[in-house]
Amino acid sequence: MKIYTRTGDGGKTSVIGARVEKDDLRVEAYGTTDELNSFVGQTAAVIAKLPAEEWSDRLEQLTVIQHELFDCGSDLSYASPDPGKLKVSAEMTERLERWIDELEESNPPLEKFILPGGSEPAALLHVCRTVCRRAERRVVSLSREQECPDEVHKYLNRLSDYFFAAARAANVRLKVQDVEYERSAPVFRRRS
Template identity: 50%
Template sequence: MVVLNKIYTRTGDKGETALGNGDRVAKHDLRVEAYGTSDELNCFVGVARLEAKGETDAALSRIQNDLFDLGADLCRPDMETDADAEYPPLRLAAEQVDRLEREIDVMNADLSPLRSFILPGGTALAAHLHVCRTVARRAERLAVHLADRDSINPATVKYLNRLSDWFFVAARVSNNGGKDDVLWVPGANR
């Protein structure tokens, strides 16, 4: 259970923050950038939910919770010491990636194959989901960069990769099953 009695602590006033294991790092540390971008993505998902209904809203709610799991995972370095930790760190699980894949398959089943790239837009929900897709890709790039430098849970990269695909397919579904997708016309304005 998380208990926040005081919101400001002044411990970050000199440009540092604490990781999940208590280590202090610069606020621009790559690990902080990675989990901070997943938090930014979570905010954009919250905005998308303003337009979502039914199962799409429920799926976005699950994704928001997963993104907090992902942030908790990324903020805790030293996976090899997990067994020795006083409190077992929360790690993203392969089942969360598998769920996204199942949901993508269900959403994609009734969509026509693409014959062009899609421009972000269409319905308000689709536009918001495209923003989520691009922020998820940025979070993924940061997580991959972090993985090159430090050990991280491989499920975090897989999840972010699948999540951007999920947002893409969900945007198509929100555009009247792809019928109202805004298609790119190469060289249209030459």
């Protein structure tokens, strides 16, 4: 099988059920989700070099997320989404919420904005967070003009929160303090 087809040389590509321009909102949405998946893969590759007994939980979560990002891309690639064929479910978003709650238990209280970074795993997780936010923005743009699976938007919204909590937890695990943005007023309050 050849990897190239030449069918996109004119600036069009196929989504499920249509041919569209390569910069179509639908292609932008699933393309940015694919970009996010690549950054998650890079993050997992860095974490895989750390002691397995301490990091296997995070590595397992990132692997699940990579599969679910493929599900997001699949759902976004339908020109006319068929609810019976969609893969992203509310249960996936609910699992992210449980993971976030578990991560937040180990994180110190947060009062001010923090700078992305600290340790290498945390910095990469912050990159994932920001690319995830961009993917979410692309999905919102798509949903204004075309049919778009609502559950993908919810999943991406929660996923960016997961990356934030996981970045902070990575710093805690590596005994690296988050750096507060020096001109930030206190903006966060712990929820009970």
